[in-house]
Amino acid sequence: MVEMAESLPVADRLARDIRSMLISGELQPGQRVSEAAFSERLNVSRNSLREAFRLLTKEGLLQHEANRGVFVSVPSMASIMDIYRVRRLIECGALAQAWRLHPAVKAMRQAVETAKAHRDRNDWQGVGSANMMFHAAVVDLSDSARLNAFYAGIAAELRLGFGLLGDPEHLHAPFIDMNDEIVTLIENDRPAEAAGRMNEYLTLSERVILKAFEKVSDGA
Amino acid sequence: MVEMAESLPVADRLARDIRSMLISGELQPGQRVSEAAFSERLNVSRNSLREAFRLLTKEGLLQHEANRGVFVSVPSMASIMDIYRVRRLIECGALAQAWRLHPAVKAMRQAVETAKAHRDRNDWQGVGSANMMFHAAVVDLSDSARLNAFYAGIAAELRLGFGLLGDPEHLHAPFIDMNDEIVTLIENDRPAEAAGRMNEYLTLSERVILKAFEKVSDGA
DNA sequence: TTTGTCAAGATCGTTGAACAATATTTCAAC
DNA sequence: GTTGAAATATTGTTCAACGATCTTGACAAA
Numbered sequence: 001m002v003e004m005a006e007s008l009p010v011a012d013r014l015a016r017d018i019r020s021m022l023i024s025g026e027l028q029p030g031q032r033v034s035e036a037a038f039s040e041r042l043n044v045s046r047n048s049l050r051e052a053f054r055l056l057t058k059e060g061l062l063q064h065e066a067n068r069g070v071f072v073s074v075p076s077m078a079s080i081m082d083i084y085r086v087r088r089l090i091e092c093g094a095l096a097q098a099w100r101l102h103p104a105v106k107a108m109r110q111a112v113e114t115a116k117a118h119r120d121r122n123d124w125q126g127v128g129s130a131n132m133m134f135h136a137a138v139v140d141l142s143d144s145a146r147l148n149a150f151y152a153g154i155a156a157e158l159r160l161g162f163g164l165l166g167d168p169e170h171l172h173a174p175f176i177d178m179n180d181e182i183v184t185l186i187e188n189d190r191p192a193e194a195a196g197r198m199n200e201y202l203t204l205s206e207r208v209i210l211k212a213f214e215k216v217s218d219g220a
Numbered sequence: 221m222v223e224m225a226e227s228l229p230v231a232d233r234l235a236r237d238i239r240s241m242l243i244s245g246e247l248q249p250g251q252r253v254s255e256a257a258f259s260e261r262l263n264v265s266r267n268s269l270r271e272a273f274r275l276l277t278k279e280g281l282l283q284h285e286a287n288r289g290v291f292v293s294v295p296s297m298a299s300i301m302d303i304y305r306v307r308r309l310i311e312c313g314a315l316a317q318a319w320r321l322h323p324a325v326k327a328m329r330q331a332v333e334t335a336k337a338h339r340d341r342n343d344w345q346g347v348g349s350a351n352m353m354f355h356a357a358v359v360d361l362s363d364s365a366r367l368n369a370f371y372a373g374i375a376a377e378l379r380l381g382f383g384l385l386g387d388p389e390h391l392h393a394p395f396i397d398m399n400d401e402i403v404t405l406i407e408n409d410r411p412a413e414a415a416g417r418m419n420e421y422l423t424l425s426e427r428v429i430l431k432a433f434e435k436v437s438d439g440a
Numbered sequence: 441t442t443t444g445t446c447a448a449g450a451t452c453g454t455t456g457a458a459c460a461a462t463a464t465t466t467c468a469a470c
Numbered sequence: 471g472t473t474g475a476a477a478t479a480t481t482g483t484t485c486a487a488c489g490a491t492c493t494t495g496a497c498a499a500a
């Protein structure tokens with residue numbers, strides 16, 4: 001029938017699928033995710049689903065309350081601030097020790113150009129996506145698999161927060177040029193300045209997001 | 221009968237117990253961990269055990285091979301080096317931005333004194349444990365819950381590597397005085413120098429561990 | 441109307457058994 | 471001793487069951 005290859009274990013596939021539902025906003029923050037309902041909807045057993053839930057709970061995307069079920073995490077200002085503390089440490093640290101010819105630098109440059117192209121086409125979704133790729137590339141400068149994996153989780157959590165906000169133009173567009181400056185600094189072998197610039201970027205970005213959050217909180 | 225409180229879900233309790241077995245060396249790296257055998261030994265169902273396995277696999281303590289089972293991760297030189305890259309970034313970054321009166325500084329100082337006391341009593345196990353607490357306190361300077369959690373996982377992985385080595389005196393004892401210097405620098409409001417010193421510490425520590433690893437690898 | 445109690449219903453937590461899919465081992469044949 | 475195929479063991483996944491816990495709603499008391 002529809003038996004695709006899908007060599008992944010069911011739990012991992014589930015985790016991936018649910019993660020993308022969360023990031024895409026298909027599942028709203030705070031929403032309850034019932035085991036019975038979901039296992040039926042996704043045609044898997046409750047047990048397999050529970051394995052996936054454990055993974056996503058550990059990633060911070062889902063929240064688990066004993067005997068009550070799992071809920072989509074609702075990002076708070078505190079969690080946004082925590083995430084930005086992490087980003088400042090990791091991204092600035094990775095930049096500060098970056099080497100001009102590291103492969104990730106090319107990825108950074110490419111992400112910037114992609115973002116610009118999307119901006120010219122008014123594709124703000126694309127701009128946001130390219131922006132995420134830029135920062136992932138920055139972390140990749142550190143050459144650490146564990147750091148990359150950790151950052152991927154952090155980024156997913158952040159995207160959950162973005163979903164609450166909408167208006168990706170205002171969120172991402174102003175930062176394309178800052179990203180450009182940062183890559184350029186690295187390309188010119190000035191890592192310390194790049195790190196400093198990234199610090200400013202993150203401070204600004206955090207402020208924008210917290211501001212947007214305030215409004216949402218007021219509205220609710 | 222023996223129904224203790226143990227309010228934790230079974231999977232979480234299992235993960236905790238198995239983690240401590242791994243860290244204590246009760247389970248050898250490379251060893252196979254059979255679902256059937258373990259679920260019987262720990263008196264839990266296979267399903268619950270699998271949930272715990274997923275957690276520990278994500279933490280990097282166990283390794284999962286499709287249709288073959290889970291195995292205790294065997295630390296490699298590559299993983300040690302990766303972990304030290306992470307540590308350099310996080311610990312030095314946390315120190316560089318540390319504030320003299322941060323609560324974690326007291327924890328750092330306390331860890332150093334505890335380590336010295338254990339050293340005087342030739343309790344090298346205790347020295348190692350205090351050393352771990354010192355570095356956890358350093359990370360705590362960053363005030364990030366996510367970073368603390370991430371570092372806890374990294375530390376557990378590292379301890380898995382230590383288990384392969386033995387000889388905790390040689391591994392930890394030489395570093396007590398360096399830790400002391402680092403706290404003192406922070407207490408005197410010189411974070412940049414503390415970060416620099418930590419960088420030296422980590423470079424040295426990494427070298428010692430890799431050296432010990434070489435011998436083990438040769439022996440095997 | 442408000443509050444408190446209690447039973448009914450829903451959902452989670454955990455277990456045990458079952459069976460298909462995949463590895464591993466055994467062992468006969470060459 | 472190699473090869474190949476059957477027998478065995480283990481994992482992957484599902485299902486059904488049942489106690490524990492939470493939620494709901496009815497109903498009585500104030």
